Amino acid sequence: MAYLSMGEAHRRITDYLSRFCDAVSSQDAATLSALLAISSNFASLQAPADALNVFQDSNQLVNQVERYAQFAEILSPLLRCLQSYRLGRYSDAYVAFEKAANAFLQEFRNWETAWAMEAVYILALEIRLLAEKADRELSSSGKNTEKLQGAGSFLMKIFGALAGKGPKRVGALYVACQLFKVYFKLGTVHLCRSVIRSIETARLFDLDEFPVKDKVTYMYYTGRLEVYNENFTVADQKLTYALMHCSPNKEANKRMILKYLIPVKLSIGILPKQWLLEKYNLMEYNEVVKALKTGDLRLLRQALREHEDRFLRSGVYLVLEKLELQVYQRLMKKIYVLQKQKDPSKAHQLKIETAVKALNWLGMDMDMDEAECIMAILIFKNLTKGYISHKNKVVVLSKQDPFPKLNGKPVSS
Amino acid sequence: MDRETNRPKKLGFRPSKAPNPSPSSSSPVRLRPREEAKRDSTSSIHERRNPVLDEDEETGSPIFSYLVGTCPDMCPAKERQQRERLRDLSVFERLHGDPSRTSPKLAVKKFCRTMSNAELQEVEIRPLPVLRSTLKYLMNLVDTSDQPFEVVHDFVFDRTRSIRQDLTRQNILDDEAICMYEEMVKFHIESHKKLAMCYTKTDLASLCYLNTEQLMKCLATLFKLYDIHRRSSSLHKNEAEFYSFYVLLHLGGKIPQMGSSLSLWYRKLTLSILQSNEMRFSMTLIRYSRLGNFKRFFTRLEAEASDLQLCLVEPFLSEIRARAISYVNHSGYKLQPYPLKHLSDVLRIKESELEELCHVCGLETTMDEAGMKTLPVKQTSFSLPKLGLPVHSLSTF
Numbered sequence: 102m103a104y105l106s107m108g109e110a111h112r113r114i115t116d117y118l119s120r121f122c123d124a125v126s127s128q129d130a131a132t133l134s135a136l137l138a139i140s141s142n143f144a145s146l147q148a149p150a151d152a153l154n155v156f157q158d159s160n161q162l163v164n165q166v167e168r169y170a171q172f173a174e175i176l177s178p179l180l181r182c183l184q185s186y187r188l189g190r191y192s193d194a195y196v197a198f199e200k201a202a203n204a205f206l207q208e209f210r211n212w213e214t215a216w217a218m219e220a221v222y223i224l225a226l227e228i229r230l231l232a233e234k235a236d237r238e239l240s241s242s243g244k245n246t247e248k249l250q251g252a253g254s255f256l257m258k259i260f261g262a263l264a265g266k267g268p269k270r271v272g273a274l275y276v277a278c279q280l281f282k283v284y285f286k287l288g289t290v291h292l293c294r295s296v297i298r299s300i301e302t303a304r305l306f307d308l309d310e311f312p313v314k315d316k317v318t319y320m321y322y323t324g325r326l327e328v329y330n331e332n333f334t335v336a337d338q339k340l341t342y343a344l345m346h347c348s349p350n351k352e353a354n355k356r357m358i359l360k361y362l363i364p365v366k367l368s369i370g371i372l373p374k375q376w377l378l379e380k381y382n383l384m385e386y387n388e389v390v391k392a393l394k395t396g397d398l399r400l401l402r403q404a405l406r407e408h409e410d411r412f413l414r415s416g417v418y419l420v421l422e423k424l425e426l427q428v429y430q431r432l433m434k435k436i437y438v439l440q441k442q443k444d445p446s447k448a449h450q451l452k453i454e455t456a457v458k459a460l461n462w463l464g465m466d467m468d469m470d471e472a473e474c475i476m477a478i479l480i481f482k483n484l485t486k487g488y489i490s491h492k493n494k495v496v497v498l499s500k501q502d503p504f505p506k507l508n509g510k511p512v513s514s
Numbered sequence: 515m516d517r518e519t520n521r522p523k524k525l526g527f528r529p530s531k532a533p534n535p536s537p538s539s540s541s542p543v544r545l546r547p548r549e550e551a552k553r554d555s556t557s558s559i560h561e562r563r564n565p566v567l568d569e570d571e572e573t574g575s576p577i578f579s580y581l582v583g584t585c586p587d588m589c590p591a592k593e594r595q596q597r598e599r600l601r602d603l604s605v606f607e608r609l610h611g612d613p614s615r616t617s618p619k620l621a622v623k624k625f626c627r628t629m630s631n632a633e634l635q636e637v638e639i640r641p642l643p644v645l646r647s648t649l650k651y652l653m654n655l656v657d658t659s660d661q662p663f664e665v666v667h668d669f670v671f672d673r674t675r676s677i678r679q680d681l682t683r684q685n686i687l688d689d690e691a692i693c694m695y696e697e698m699v700k701f702h703i704e705s706h707k708k709l710a711m712c713y714t715k716t717d718l719a720s721l722c723y724l725n726t727e728q729l730m731k732c733l734a735t736l737f738k739l740y741d742i743h744r745r746s747s748s749l750h751k752n753e754a755e756f757y758s759f760y761v762l763l764h765l766g767g768k769i770p771q772m773g774s775s776l777s778l779w780y781r782k783l784t785l786s787i788l789q790s791n792e793m794r795f796s797m798t799l800i801r802y803s804r805l806g807n808f809k810r811f812f813t814r815l816e817a818e819a820s821d822l823q824l825c826l827v828e829p830f831l832s833e834i835r836a837r838a839i840s841y842v843n844h845s846g847y848k849l850q851p852y853p854l855k856h857l858s859d860v861l862r863i864k865e866s867e868l869e870e871l872c873h874v875c876g877l878e879t880t881m882d883e884a885g886m887k888t889l890p891v892k893q894t895s896f897s898l899p900k901l902g903l904p905v906h907s908l909s910t911f
Contacts, residue, residue: 156696243745290778329777341692410785416777422801470860475837478806480845490847491856 110152114159117149118138118169125172125265130219134399137179137205137223139186139198142228149392150187153180173183174204195228195235195248198279199255202228215268222272225259228252233286253283253292264299265305273306274315281322297323316341321358328361329416333511336365348389356381364417370507385411389421398431399463402423419456425501426512429475430484432459434504449487456496471495482512539722580685583639588648589621590638597621604669606655622648625675640680642690649694655703656772664712664721667705671728674698679736687742695736702729703759704828710829710905719902724830725764727770733760754790755820757783760788761796762823765830766801774814796823808838812862816910824908832903835861835868836875839889839896843877846891850882854887858909867906874899 117136124133135143145307154160159180163169169176182197202224232252238248256279263273277296284292296406300306300319305501308316324339340362347354363373363386372390377383388404391397405412405421436459441448453472460467476496479485486499556740570866580700594616597603599616607622609615624639640648652670659666678698681691702725733756740753761771764776780788788794795818800810811834815827838861846852858868872879876895882888 238654288778288782293871329775331775339576412778413783413788416781418780419777419800419804425801425805468809471807474807474809474841474860477841477845481806481841488847490850491852492847494851 102129105151107156110156111162113152114156114162114180115166117180118166120162121176122168122172128214128216130217133217133220134223137220137227139182139194139227140234146183146455149180149444153184154187159184159322172204172208175201175208178204182231184338191231191234192248193233193253198228198231200250202255203258206259210262215271218269218272221259222275225256228255229283231280231357232283247281249287253280256283257279260296270306271311274300274311274319278315278318278322281319285322290329293322293326295394297326300382313346314348317346317354318423319353321344321354321361324358325416328420330364330418333365333368337362337369337509340365356383359383360415361417364420368420368428369509369511370427371509378383389424393431394429396417396428396430396435397463398428398432398460398465400475401428423512424481426479426484427446427507430479430504432463433476433479433485434490437498437503449500449503451496452496453489453494454497544887545599562885564710575681580633581636581639581683582642583641583680583684584636585623585638585640585644588617588640588644588651589616589623591618591642592620592638593623594618597624605658605661605665606669619841622652622673623676624678625672625679634683639683641684642686645677645680646690646694649674649697652677653697656704663705663708664718667709667725668719670701671705671707671725672867674701675728678732687739689743692736692739692743692750695732695739696756697761699729699732699756699759700822702726702732703822707825707828707905716809723768723770726766730760730763749786749790754787754792755822757787757790758792758796761793761800762799762826765827767833772837775780791818792820792823795819799827803834806837806841808834808841808859810909812860816862816908828907829905830903831863831908832871833898835863835871835906836898836903839868839872839875839877843889843891843893843896848890848892851882851888851890853882854879856887857889862908862910863906864909867904870904871906874903 120132120137123129124136135145139146139325156162160177163173163176163180176198178200182194182201185191185194185197186385205220205224209221229249230254232248235248236246239248256276260276260280262271263269263276277300280296281293284290289358300308311319320339320343324336324343326338327333327339340358344355344358344362347358359377359381360383363378363383365388366373367386372393375387375390378387378390380430385404385408388400388407392401392404401424405418412421433456436455437448437451440451440455453469453476456472456476457467460472473489473491473494476485476489480487480489484504485496486501486503486505487497489496517736532655597607597614598614603613603616603621607616607620609617609620652673656670657664677694681694706722706729709718709725712718713842736756737760740750740756743750744753760779762774783793795814799811799814802808815824819827839857842857854868854872856864858865861868863871865887869879872889876897876899877889878895879887879889879895
């Protein structure tokens with residue numbers, strides 16, 4: 102770092118403080134936001150941060166000038182945060198930021214209009230990012246990681262400040278999404294429920310009044326939750342909304358949505374085209390799709406084994422496992438079609454032994470009992486129409502459409 | 515200027531995925547060490563600096579410092595005297611059957627919801643050796659008492675909860691704690707089976723539920739202890755099996771949901787646990803159950819389940835078997851009643867018990883010309899009874 106004179110340091114700090122006060126008095130949300138975006142590492146923030154390491158007594162500076170002093174509760178900790186962040190002391194930076202943010206929120210509550218909403222967004226984003234950095238720092242030195250949790254509590258405070266009548270409501274969805282990100286990271290996903298309730302059922306909000314990009318994020322997270330709870334019809338609606346309304350240039354976001362939408366679509370019998378998987382680099386689903394197309398159970402199991410870690414991490418493993426029934430259905434249909442070609446009059450009688458042979462040929466170890474069991478469940482779930490004669494060891498298929506397609510509906514429970 | 519702190523690489527530690535040992539409730543309970551505590555435990559000292567163990571939401575107000583207990587008995591003297599006065603003594607604690615007299619050898623500290631550490635004195639907290647012997651005493655009681663099981667269970671349920679409370683207050687996180695939690699989980703698993711056997715009693719449904727809830731709480735804390743243990747060594751010897759219990763619990767339809775689905779839970783597990791035999795086994799059983807492949811379900815269960823795993827799963831078998839019966843009933847050929855003998859083989863149940871199960875589910879059974887019991891199919895009267903199903907163990911052949 103080049104030598105910084107006391108005078109220059111003093112100038113930089115007062116410059117930052119002045120810009121803050123000017124922004125507030127002229128209701129300039131954009132400038133204000135830039136001053137609060139600590140983790141962005143803008144050069145305009147690095148300059149005063151460096152200065153703070155030279156000019157030690159910034160508190161006095163804040164308190165001496167009346168203009169600055171009125172925002173002392175915000176500015177003093179904010180300067181501390183800047184300084185700590187620059188020094189790589191993230192835990193300290195977080196603690197200071199939380200103080201500053203709390204004070205800022207107080208002021209925001211008093212302002213009648215929502216002019217500073219953009220700054221509140223920055224606050225919500227930064228508290229999470231700084232908390233994540235702080236927890237990483239704490240965890241690597243073996244200490245208790247609690248900052249992200251604290252950030253969650255603060256976000257709830259912001260949420261509370263925005264919920265209600267008035268122009269400030271428009272920011273609520275953004276904050277809700279920050280909360281989702283925190284809860285997903287912490288693994289306390291069930292806490293999302295109360296946020297969702299506030300947004301959807303408490304009748305405070307009309308989803309149409311929110312910016313589209315916030316809705317996309319919201320639908321993405323709530324859609325994911327529906328996937329975990331295996332409510333495929335709702336998950337399909339939400340994730341499809343997110344995909345359709347996602348900005349065309351946000352390829353990474355689309356990929357994230359598709360990662361969850363594809364298993365949902367598979368579960369309702371809709372297969373993605375190969376080019377989609379290739380374009381969005383989701384080739385882990387490639388063999389799953391093939392298995393569904395060809396009725397190759399071995400391929401499905403293989404795919405699940407090969408990408409097990411990835412599927413478990415994203416939480417779609419159990420959803421994909423369930424596709425086995427559809428793969429069985431496909432295989433039985435193939436056998437039926439082949440039989441029909443050979444001898445149409447006997448095609449609707451599927452010997453259980455034939456199914457066993459087919460599966461053995463595919464390398465699956467299967468006996469008569471298990472095959473009968475599978476056929477029973479296929480019939481029960483309406484994936485196959487017909488009945489089983491246990492005595493004659495044969496499945497008698499319905500002459501009409503014995504293997505009904507799912508057509509966008511999930512397999513019945 | 516250094517931005518990043520040095521991050522030592524630890525074996526077996528996955529930094530970005532390490533579960534955060536924080537509670538799920540909204541107000542975090544924080545424990546900050548006051549001083550290095552003197553303890554009898556033989557385990558490593560460094561664990562006391564570790565992320566805090568933070569169990570019971572029930573402890574109410576936040577705890578701000580560790581305590582080091584000095585109570586020499588299973589129950590602090592002050593509580594003994596108070597309960598003698600109030601005649602609040604369990605049947606196991608009465609001296610010669612007298613409801614107002616107890617002794618240090620009989621009285622065991624009760625679980626108490628409201629205490630904050632500020633109000634407690636060290637002489638009311640039992641140190642580790644006393645907790646160990648208290649637990650041993652309680653486990654022995656389970657094995658030897660001739661009181662009806664629900665009475666024993668109720669007593670031990672409460673008193674072990676109190677043991678866990680004392681462990682938490684002293685922030686005991688080491689191998690000793692792991693051992694004790696494992697014992698308590700075992701108790702709840704065995705209770706789970708024994709309670710389910712008395713399915714006809716109406717209040718037992720809630721007893722079972724409460725027992726399962728407590729079982730899950732113990733497991734949750736145990737997993738945090740394992741996490742802490744894993745930072746300094748490899749997997750604990752029983753770790754995989756105890757993780758598998760959590761998975762197997764999901765075979766039951768009506769378990770208390772601890773907040774998130776199984777999919778979300780899997781996300782947080784380390785690879786070493788996921789790849790263990792016990793986890794593979796339990797995850798596969800879940801798969802067979804969800805897919806309705808009851809044939810494989812029962813053969814696999816019979817082949818690989820450990821005693822405790824079987825104990826945990828057996829109360830769920832009736833529901834799984836009932837579902838299998840409904841599949842057979844639905845998909846069979848109406849002119850050919852299904853042979854019960856065959857079905858009972860597949861479902862690993864005695865034929866007479868299968869017959870009982872059919873009847874309980876509203877289905878008739880008949881006999882064919884050869885005198886074999888059969889289930890007429892396509893009956894429309896199938897339903898799962900509200901009070902629950904009889905528990906039949908796994909019959910091996």
